[in-house]
Amino acid sequence: MTLPGREAAAGQTAPGHGGKPAVGEAVIDRAFRLLNSFDSEHRVLSLADLARRTGIPRSSTLRLARKLTEAGALERLDDGDFVIGLRLLEVASLAPRGHGLRAVAMPYMEDLFHVTQQHVLLAVRDGDDALLVERLSAHGATPVRFRVGGRMPLSATGVGLVLLAHAPAEAQERALRGFAPKDEMNLMEWDSAAELRRTLAEVRRGGFAVERETGGTLSTVAAPVRNADGVVAALSVVMPSSELAPGTYVTAVRTSARAISRQLGAGTRTS
Known part of the structure; x- marks a missing residue:
């Protein structure tokens, strides 16, 4: 908030x-x-x-x-x-979109962490930012500048792209109007708003995001976390681009995100 x-x-x-x-x-x-x-x-x-x-x-x-x-x-x-x-x-600690979500997600994040031995992130959308709720990091993982409680532009990270792809239309339009052109300070960069729009459509269609940081140092695989009302968070793994195996990581991240979603009641809405 x-x-x-x-x-x-x-x-x-x-x-x-x-x-x-x-x-x-x-x-x-x-x-x-x-x-x-x-x-x-x-x-x-x-x-x-x-x-x-x-x-x-x-x-x-x-x-x-x-x-x-x-x-x-x-x-x-x-x-x-x-x-x-x-x-x-x-x-x-009483915030349901913060520690409440974290409590449900943590067992699955720990499983994903042990399997990948990389950075595992859980984030929610707060206005025009992605807010990091939790992060697990392997001792030898490549250093990243993410911190729990930190904010990131929605178009600048894998979790942000997933959240933006499922955000209300007005939030997407604000991001498209103010998208960040290529800038070494951003993890994800876009040559144009049209490119970002296509990426968001692909994320919605495929159910995940796979993106590379500028310069190819880091890559991220992210997937949506849902409850009965829709997408409430995004889960991702951040790893060196040299270790990116899309098939393996996409399966692992999506499986964990779906498991968290089931615990949050995804698919149970009756009205």
């Missing part, structure tokens, strides 16, 4: 004159903007950092941070800096 005020994180100034919060902005929105200041590269933030990254005055930032600390959403270190609190992890 995209937290309110996500666009104000990473140092962007919140709406309002002179960098001050907009008049009438709800306290909860400001609190979420404060929480959104943290990311994988900014796990520990000082009060000054929080004020700067949210655009909220320092005195108000301190009051919010204290309240969030009292609630367990933040923790304060001995030196006065702040980190995310365990209460957020406790609450997040």
Whole structure:
């Protein structure tokens, strides 16, 4: 789930004159903007950092941070800096599309991991991103930049392509309008929106995605995970392109994805 005020994180100034919060902005929105200041590269933030990254005055930032600390959403270190609190992890564990899905999928992901000895990823769609719910990685697997809780553009990974192929039409059109042309920062690249559109059609028709990273270093095989209402997640294996054996990996990934889908009630809808 995209937290309110996500666009104000990473140092962007919140709406309002002179960098001050907009008049009438709800306290909860400001609190979420404060929480959104943290990311994988900014796990520990000082009060000054929080004020700067949210655009909220320092005195108000301190009051919010204290309240969030009292609630367990933040923790304060001995030196006065702040980190995310365990209460957020406790609450997040109740999310059915996060840990709930992970709990069902984990036994099958572990089987797939033991068979392939590669990276095994489970992701869901959240708006225009793929959100990584779980990752299992072999000790000797090629390093990747995916992290649990991390976001990826839907058109940039195998799991993203599967999720995008089964997303509502409006989500697909947004991706097609803003598709990333060839860029070394993206795993999957497209020369045109038409090429991406054809790929999405092939994913829907075949029931899986097989894609190569730019430069051919890594490849991914992904398949959809369903419940009674449709596609809710995507499962994939990421491996060195030199080890890609499409027939073997496609069978293994699709078999695991179908097993998870059965546990989630795929095919049981009666209306």
